[in-house]
Amino acid sequence: MFKRVLIANRGEIAVRIFRACRELDIEPVVVYSEADREALHVQLAEQAFCIGPARSADSYLNLDAILTVAKATGCDAIHPGYGFLSENDTFADACAQEGITFIGPSGDVIRAMGNKAAARKLMQQAGVPVVPGSDGAVDTAEQAKALADSIGYPVLIKASAGGGGRGMRRVFDPEQLIPLFEEARSESEACFGSGEMYLEKLILNPRHIEFQIMADRHGNVIQLGDRDCSIQRRNQKLLEESPSKALTPELREQMGAAAVAAAKAAHYENAGTIEFVLDPEGHFYFIEMNTRIQVEHPVTELVTGMDLVREQIRVAAGLPLSRTQEEVQLHGHAIECRINAEDPARNFQPCPGKVEFVHLPGGCGVRVDTCLYNGYELPPYYDSLMAKVIVHAPTRLEAIRRMRRALEELIIEGPATNADLLHQILHHPDFVRGNYNTGFLEANMQTLLAWSNSGEAREA
Structure with missing residues (x-):
């Protein structure tokens, strides 16, 4: 069993992981942003380290800062919780390279399942039912429109790297497909750094x-x-x-x-x-x-x-x-x-x-x-x-x-x-x-x- 685990998160999930570690007789190490200096997980911990300013990109998404703390404190593993770096394949790979266990799947698996178009194809091969739609990524709005015309409206445009409703648009009117496709792609590029999109039949109110x-x-x-x-x-x-x-x-x-x-x-x-x-x-x-x-x-x-x-x-x-x-x-x-x-x-x-x-x-x-x-x-x-x-x-x-x-x-x-x-x-x-x-x-x-x-x- 691990001796020391770094909790790379904040809020209620950081407290939740902290408690699990204590019950397993594992030393929890927590990190926090400047805005979270008085947070509950910080007050509970014996070892707490500031990793940057309030902005997530400068703190909870700063994998170099988190790994530096983990190595300096002798952590065997890192628990990412949910959000932030929890589904970041680069972070999982970096942990492995440093000999620190990432409490989650491997970077390869995160990559495979994080790309929704690739995950959809894998599920088809495994015999798991998928919503009718594109077999993989759709490169252009024109391709998306042709596919939508063939499977019928309404359709759902989704970012391959998306989540939390971002990079997603419902389309009921064929004339709206191209502008909504471009809008969703721009949002995906801004939020996830990827403009890869796919399309599927919209199941209304499932x-x-x-x-x-x-x-x-x-x-x-x-x-x-x-x-x-x-x-x-x-x-x-x-x-x-x-x-x-x-x-x-x-x-x-x-x-x-x-x-x-x-x-x-x-x-x-x-x-x-x-x-x-x-x-x-x-x-x-x-x-x-x-x-x-x-x-x-x-x-x-x-x-x-x-x-x-x-x-x-x-x-x-x-x-x-x-x-x-x-x-x-x-x-x-x-x-x-x-x-x-x-x-x-x-x-x-x-x-x-x-x-x-x-x-x-x-x-x-x-x-x-x-x-x-x-x-x-x-x-x-x-x-x-x-x-x-x-x-x-x-x-x-x-x-x-x-x-x-x-x-x-x-x-x-x-x-x-x-x-x-x-x-x-x-x-x-x-x-x-x-x-x-x-x-x-x-x-x-x-x-x-x-x-x-x-x-x-x-x-x-």
Whole structure:
């Protein structure tokens, strides 16, 4: 097992990894930007090192600075968390060259699965269903238009190196395809340094279902059940639950098997997520693989009883998986709400600032992953995620009611948050029935805001 691990991240995920290291009797080393000098992960750590100014490019994305700290402190491994350098193949390669274990897949695998056009082709070869579209990258807008005309509208333009909704455009009108293609490509070049694009048929308002996989270097691959991530705003997830109400046992088994096949085809190692869209007729299609731990991993932890970050570290150290597929059982239902510092009534405007007072919910079946404390100053330079409230209960309805209660107990004075919006979603009849898809928030936003403004509660 590792003696010392550097945590190359910030916020709640840095705290999450810190705790896993301590429980494994591993010394955690943390890094921080000048803006995060008072952050919780810095205050918890015995060894904390500033790696640059507030701007991510000068700190959390500065792989040379991170590697310098890792070598100077004698770290055996680096855990990248999610975001920042977690899916950076150059960083994974650099760690390997320095003899430091990257807690994640190899640089070669990140490259293969990070390029969505290449990943799509690999999935086709493995027999995993993919959405109809281009077989590889589309070089020009004119080629994209010809392909769109052949497969039919609407279509989705996607950046091969994209993520988080960037470099992505929906096209319903043939006359809009060429300008939207160029717009998406320019955004991709600015965000990811790559203008490679591909195109696929747009499945309107599907369910977004993902499967957690874990693989070791001994050839063992398991899937740890599904998560429904369909409550989204502009392709950004707000609420996740496991298991999905949309899946029958037979469909869950089919999709789980496809997820394992996808991981094996990629020669994958460590934690990863296979993401699918599910259409109203029950057909599922691979859309991408995330080669890292996910923000929503706690819901899987609660229904499986498995510590995924701990498992990541064990696998990276060369140990075999702690469970076989037969030993993985899903118990009860879990829901996660992402608490963001943003104002839904003002088009989700980010709201950084001082947290004057915070009270976190507790009680049976409630977990909170956060970086907040009284007096903490939320910096304006990073993602607006400030906390994750996760609940577990024997049934889905009990989990919904438990999450409502938890959100009612949550108090954050200072920055505006989306907590009330999430509370309203949990009262919406369609959500309670499990009758929702990725278009839910857009279709119901005005109603949810009106409920929030009036203080009404919808019971179900």
